[in-house]
Amino acid sequence: MKLKKQYDCNLVMMNDLIGGKWKLRILWHIMNGDNRFSMLEKTIDSITPKVLMSQLNEMEESGLILKHVLVSTPPKVVVYEINPEYSGICEIVNIAHSFSRMYGTKNNIDILTKK
DSSP states (O other), X not given: OOOOSOOSOHHHHHHHHHOSSSHHHHHHHHHTTOOBXXXXXXXXXXXXXXXXXXXXXXXXXXTSEEEEEEOSSSSXXXXXXXXXXXXXXXXXXXXXXXXXXXHHHHTTOOOOOOO
């Protein structure tokens, strides 16, 4: 989603930044070391390469993540990292992760991931 120049509500802007089915999961994986496209594609069930690329591009355009192309012999290696300027997003992602675990436990909802 393209960010607007003006919002009437902070939470609407936050939803544009990290809302949707994939962005929180992608950020969480990048924060936890799955920082290459191929790693993200393998560890995030059901995401297609096209959707993954689109979501990564949106977060790069918004400045939340940085993309680095490592110069080496082919094939080129692309890694992503959380932009240190916006490292506070890590706290939000971790709190959302912890809350969902707690909520699932209290409501007898099985969460199959180990992380």
